[in-house]
Amino acid sequence: MRKLTLLLIASCLIVACSSSKNKENKEANPVDYAKTITANELKDMLYTYASDDYEGRKTGEPGQKKAIEFIKEHYIANKIPSPIAEGDYFQEIPESFFNGHANAASENVLAYIKGSEKPDEIIVISAHLDHIGVNTNGEINNGADDDGSGTVAVLEIAEAFKTAADNGHGPKRSILFLHVTGEEIGLYGSKYYTDVDPIFPLENTVADLNIDMIGRVDSKHENNPNYLYLIGSDKLSKELHDLSEAVNKQYINMTFDYTYNAINDPNRFYYRSDHYNFAKNNIPVIFYFNGTHADYHKPTDTPDKIEYELLETRTRLIFYTAWELANREERIKLD
Template sequence: MRLPSTTTRLLAGVLGAVAAAPLGAQAAPRAATRSAEVPAALAAVREADLRRDVTEMASPAMRGREGGTLDEMRASMWVAEQYRRIGLRPAGDDGTWFQWLDMVRTRVSTTASRASVGGQALTLFRDLTPLNVVPAEAAGAVLWVPDATDSTVDVRGRIVATPLLAPPPAAIRANSYTFASRYADAAINATLARFQRRGPSAVILVASAPVDSAYEVVASARTRGAYDVDRAVPRAANGSPRVAPPPALGSGPTPAFLVRAAMRETLARQPQAELSVRLERFTTPSVNVIGMVRGTDPALRDEYVVFSSHQDANGVRVTLEGDSVHAGADDNATVTAAGLAAARAFVRQPGRRSVLFINHGAEERGLIGSRYHAANPVVPLEKIVAVLNGDMIGRNHPDSASLLGAQPPHRNSSDLVAMALRANALTGRFTLDSLWDRPTHPEGWYFRSDHLPYARLNVPALMYTTNLHDDYHTPRDNPARIDYAKLTRMAQWMYLTGWFVANAPKRPAVDPGFRLER
């Protein structure tokens, strides 16, 4: 159905009030409101199914589902099998569930690279961790700079070693990763900034005590390198659809390295150092898993509503509190489970338009799967009427949530937002926190999930989320920490929005003059 022309007033009334409203200001019933607008198939969105699916997808056997690994393939096969059991139609390549793609991975080669200080060979990522994916060739006496804030020292052409500065508190991002790793990133960035444009041949940063405690976490993240994919929507609005060549020696940023605090005395003696870093580049597969429910209306069934999730998480990394598997229960097994619930509902009661269910591959590696599918869709892009993407929908206050893409400049379809707000009123009745949807929010959350490539191509798109939390991208993001009652309401909300879009006489319109910008 198409909602009336009161869209603007509805948006202003809902979004204008909720940002300042206390979380408990609106009572949230635990069951969907009974209404003629709510289809009987809503009953197929069941808490027991959601709990089972999250528990299976985020189980230790899935090993964190890291993109570009066999663990992601295992999770992708699991998703395809759920699609088959539910009764979806395969909608991938050649009549399969799968749209395959090759990620291009560039990383520091541990076999072709060499490093030594004072004649002592160092092992990369154990003793000395490259902080950027650039080639390096530097040799000579280390220049010890005891205070990185001292800008009077001539560092041009030298291998500089310096202790890490303590980062300003405002530079330590909230709600992302562990505090130790966030602190380390902020300290590294603050110290390296002191040497930008001063021309050192390399910079060696000596860890402080807080960063030393996170050394293995930093090293584990840096071993993975950088990922991209060809023939895809660019990472940035003005970027290229092609993978850039690796930087030539001397053409990239200054090579930078992190060493443990125990190296301080050795480097302060200004020994001879040799740093030879080489890169390696190869392709590794990922996959989008795609199923479909065919619409019932001959005039509308060739238009498509997309339910979007991603099946990958962050794999097996450094042990934290006895666990090394980043299970990714909230990120993003919750949304995959919600998509499966919506699929059961649409199989039971199809809409007028067709519905695509897409689990995008390698989202954590840079929105790889969604960037690829948006540029190479399995149906004509102009036939995709809306993308309903979710990312982390099972944590935090039971009655709060966010709808990203609901306010300018991120909003690209007032029609679609109005449908989502109506669906929320009939299901979850969440108080909507609009702060995370603002371009001024420090997390830039809108730009970090799989709706983004579609929005860049002017497809009406929304992101459903209950936002970040302290277990984000850690082994603590496990099935036991999910609020399944809240997840059920979020899944009902996403499903009902999709039902409204699938049955509206007219597709949601793109707002005139929409231009996505940060």
């Protein structure tokens, strides 16, 4: 009887070990983690981030300092570390760097998840944390879409990747979550990162996915809100463009509008957001954008006007694209 009991115990242990091993070896399904990106969480964060308390988040001013603390606390709460030093999430930028466009020093905010297999290769997901402050009439420009929407999207994407990592499905490549300051006054935060103090070598940076205004619908797409403008995806790497298209078809199937990607685009949006400082260094980029609207750079760009279900869908799309970039066998190549 004792022998039979021991055999049963041994058998159970083998089955348990086998089950545990199978669980570990089971390929991760990004859909499981994309589901953690929700309209409700995006909304909760944005109603704080684009509130009057943040005074329009003008570079170097008190409201912008509140903004960086908000971002930092999110990463601390989710146990996502900084690549700078333990507990130090701020990349300090001196006032002199802003060439008179800011009245004080300012900060980029950085967090990252280290890659499990190719930690030296970096995927950057970026958004600018600043806005234009208070107008001459004393009205606060809350910047809910520009770029509160991108900021909270990056935070939710980071949380999704952290959940995956905690479940043993961390990305093969490292992912840098980069919140840059000074965009509205001349792309200064991203320029400081790329030109002065790249925390990770630029030659090891695989791509930058830049998110700047993804919470609204422009007049062109009022009858088809399931869209997104993509800019720059084919400028440096056709492989990135093809990957982006394939990911969209597999998971979301929204309409990609490449109007502003045209070489002769009079708006020159390719040169007007933070991805450009990566692109000029031969790093492939995608700029995600919903187009301008009547509230652009006005006090009326408020969180109640954001399409939160659409923001959820667009954020999940960017997460899927980052997931593919981080986990494919070979890094995407420059043309």
